[in-house]
Amino acid sequence: MERCGDRFCTLPDDVVQHILGFLPALDVVRTCLLGWRWRQLWRFVGSLNRFIRQVLLLRDPGAPLDECEFDLRGYSRLYGSCPDLWIRHCTMHRVQVLQVRLYAEERVKLAGWSLISQRLVRFELHGLDLEESFLDFSSCPVLEDLKITNCLLDADKIVSRSLKHLEITGCELCWQFVPTQISAPSLISLQLDDYVGVTPILESMPLLEKASIKLGQNNEEYCNFCDNRGSGECTCDMCHIY
Template sequence: MPPRGNPRKSAPPVTITDQISALPDQMLHHVLSFLPVQAAVRTCVLARRWRHLWKSTTGLRIVGLDEDKYVKVQDIRKFMNHLLVLHERTHLGTVEIKFDHYDDDGDVRYVNLWTRFAMMCKVRALTLHILDDGYLALDDLPLVSRHLGTLDLQSVALRKSLLDFASCPALKDLKMNDCEINADRISSRSLKHLSITFCRSDSDCRVRISAPGLVSLKLEDFIGMTPSLEDMGLLEAACVNLGNGCKDVCLNYDSGVFCGANDDTCKNCVPISDDCSSNCVLLGGISSAKHLKLMSEIGKFVFTRDLEHCPAFSKLKTLVLNEYWCEAPDLDPLACILKNSPVLEKLTLQLFSEGPNHEVEMEGSYCCMERPSAISEHLNIVEVKCNVVDKRILKILRFLCAFNIRFNF
């Protein structure tokens, strides 16, 4: 028989909500920073403890409530008016502003206001993504912050003053994707990592990039004249890909031969302007890198013209090239860069195919026992990746064999 008397009442179970509420305010502020701002504010109805926590979050995510759904700027303007008034001026770790559409100048003013609010709150990482077909124009005012370390921009129109980061001494990471660059210069002495992808410039002058402390660079599919790179003596790795949008096209290009600056019928192959600090557009600035990936569509003359003043790649360890470097009848571009890379250890040629899946992959190595060669004696791996071994590939293989590179078939 069960014992007589009232059994001791069991303690009520501790709910997950109670466990979260037991966390210190500082941790809850951090947790709320991962929520869209609308959801963070709605936590005020959970309990008395939560009523004002959202006002001190360490991050603002001004996006849709659903991670995969963005909202229009006009859908949140009124809400953000109240939020900016009530939110405490605490330091912000991250601010994300993401929209798929904006309608008018009023929307643009609001986005600029929210961006300046983030800077006023000493944000460390700022993301601004607009998924509209156009470009949202940010105010042509310099960013001033001793705290901003990361800036990630998409589909934004950037003008001269904003791209001078002299007043952002902590800026280390800058990403620009599908942006319109209306400036003649991008400059930062503190920048370590720079990524410029699918951006454009309609200027007749090259955008000059000055970032002497840069460690990694990605410049891919720039639309317009190829940007000019100033010396980057600390560079470790760079990927440069000149895509179809590059305007540096030789109008008389024929099977790897460029007309140069002496043919009046081509208005594109012109001498490098006198205001350039070196005779190179790209290669001079990245010549200190240890790892390079240099790709170009056929008919673009920048790399080939740079090779007329080819710098020494004295630290280069790994090099990835595509068929552009092998199109000239005598493969001079490939020979030139190999001869100027004295410590090269690995060469990869991705020929007439796009990765990562290549039908054919061959590996060779440098054989220094046969006779002296003009290329690096440290070259121990040569990879050739293609879809089919045709006459073009066989020509390149024969060329490499002349440099004592042997392949095992």
Template sequence: MARTRNGKRLKPDAGAGGADRISALPDELLHHMLSFLPARDAVRSCVLSSRWRDVWRSSPVVRITRSSDRWRSPQHLNKFVNGLLLLRRPVLLREFELETFRYIPRSIVRGVAAGGKFNDSEEPLRYVELWMAYAINFHVEVLRVWVRSLTRPLKLVQMPLASQHLTTLELECVVLCRRALDFSRCPVLEDLKMRSCRFTAVSKLSSPSVKRLCITNCQFDYQFRTCISAPGLVLLQLRSTSGWTPVLESMPLLVTASVALDIFCSDNSRHDDCGDCHSGACLNCYGVRDGSDKSVLLRGLSNATHLALEAELGVRVFKLDMTWCPTFSKLKTLVLDGWDLDSDFHTALLRFLEHAPILEKLTLELREERFMSIEEICSPVEQLV
């Protein structure tokens, strides 16, 4: 029973009773409750009662999130996480989320004192690979790593990942080199998301098990096209990438695909160093080294049921693909957005209509400044009659 300075006993309040009732819950339910909390808050739960003292040590979920808001410096964060993982019991992990300390070079943020929240040292990334290895070693099923940096991404060179238990992988601001995108040793991986990542000297991204693949704001190689081999894909999102647009291999199970290319990709005419021969016959203007079928995207997308293709001005890979346009035997809905409204667009639209026998819905999302009349849009269709 708690006492005041005068030695008088205090009666337990309703809050204390509530804590006692919570402490009486089964361990499994307590772990489930803690799984929603950031790791720092989960550890602080030990002050609630003696029953809670060690509950956090057996939680199957570890979330190191909002790190820059909770810690004075990356050194303090590193000390906490290392201590957390050292004291944690050898319990298998279900989820591991890691958000690194946010840091920006002092040359960008002026007036920030040395050792402040914004710094350009290596400290925020010092132990990240080690923590990832810890999670993999404890059979983590869901792994999310978000690097909060403008200029210094995390370099993962010692991969590929190897896990018999990993089902979901999410990476942000990570550099993946050479074999780092070979996920053949992750046989149950189904969800793969990469944002603001860079692929260096990566010739192939491969996974026989991935069903949902999302690549956003990533940088592919500028010397050659990366090949994406994922025969089990059901959903594909490829948006706002730089470098050469990747080559898509056959995806027989694909249902929904969305591809959006902007002016930063190497397929933009303004990024063509050697000139555009307009035939797609040379490596410099098309980037496909061999094979009679030189399709970059459309061959891999040909089994989709729902397809959205968006391209900024000057992006020509879709139009070149039309030269070897495959048959979209399952395609029911098609969205074309942002294409140049010229004779090439008419030709592309005509080819789509010719090669999509069961197409039910066609949507043309045209910007106002490049608006076409309904007569101009329908004129190619009349040629089919």
């Protein structure tokens, strides 16, 4: 039996696991070196702040994962389809808050499958190539907050009946003059900022209270001639697309 050399020894396992949840994942795993009791505690931690290789696969499969953040800042090149596996693994562990931030030279594509989660409430994505099937959140009935930054949205439609807050910043939307439709009837707040492409078509949003849409000069609908009140008739395609 291990001797108790600090106050942590007197704390129940669930309290220690909660405290460990505030540490980076690497530090959490390192606690297994502290003693016999610590060898198993990290496997049940409900919140992981940083992803390291194989950490999720080593966690106890029966332990719920309340919150998980993948932040690969500093990794300019990523190979394979790892984000798909990370996200699938997290949803299998009933994650409620999931953040995936990649900063690779080339965006990693997420395509060919729809996200299914009965527990996911908040979802943040950065630096990914997202196709239509992945942006259909019909199988995420409690998803309320969705934040997408610096992503390519290759989709005709973004769908969610439960979504309340949507933020899309610095993204590329459908290059071929085909507006993306946003179907989110429960939406309360909407922010579209600094995006490239055609402004999305918004379906009925009877609960919407706050909306902010800001076009930049790289937007497909931005016309410098019209913006500066040029004289005569503008001949740009976007002024006549509708």
